[in-house]
Ligand code: HEM
């Protein structure tokens with residue numbers, strides 16, 4: 001389950017990043033722009049939805065002990081994993097706050113169902129959430145990159161089992 005959650009959410013986050021980066025290739029008001037923005041919002045919102053069962057699963061089932069290595073490395077990995085878990089909740093939540101604060105709602109595409117707003121419209125909140133969403137979004141390119149590099153370093157340089165055990169059931 002933990003492996004399935006990890007890679008499914010990785011895909012959703014990749015879609016969220018790709019769609020927001022590609023949005024400026026489509027002019028405002030075009031269908032392509034709308035599809036890119038809705039895909040961004042909904043892949044991101046799905047991350048938030050899945051974060052809840054993922055964290056509960058992690059809380060009750062724990063994780064296998066890390067592969068052998070220095071204690072500082074394990075501490076650093078735990079810190080990074082903590083930050084990544086926080087990101088799964090915070091980034092989509094801030095995205096939704098930003099929209100609702102601007103007086104806009106999240107609407108299920110095609111079905112047209114409106115998700116109730118979680119905050120009242122407020123220009124100050126919209127600005128603050130917008131800044132935070134941009135800052136965290138950019139910072140996590142780096143954090144996710146370091147996380148992936150650590151995994152690849154373990155696989156190719158140390159030759160340990162960390163990457164392998166993340167890619168199949170043991
Ligand atoms: C894992 C989830 C998410 C990630 C990684 C993410 C990341 C980003 C990034 C990198 C930007 C570009 C910021 C910039 O440089 O201007 C952005 C913009 C935006 N995001 Fe997200 N986001 C996520 C979830 C959401 C959700 C759930 C919503 C709303 C439902 C949302 C709404 C927006 C909007 C409306 C913008 C455009 C802001 C603007 O340019 O005015 N995001 N997001």
Ligand code: HEM
Pocket residue numbers: 006009010013014058063065066067081082084085144147148149151152162163165166
């Ligand atoms: C959006 C991107 C990603 C996020 C949010 C993310 C998040 C996480 C989190 C929170 C954990 C800790 C699991 C736990 O012990 O509770 C983890 C583990 C892991 N991640 Fe990622 N990850 C991402 C992308 C990647 C990528 C691209 C790779 C590989 C290139 C990768 C490889 C791994 C590996 C190998 C583990 C297992 C570590 C172990 O077994 O102790 N992750 N990831």
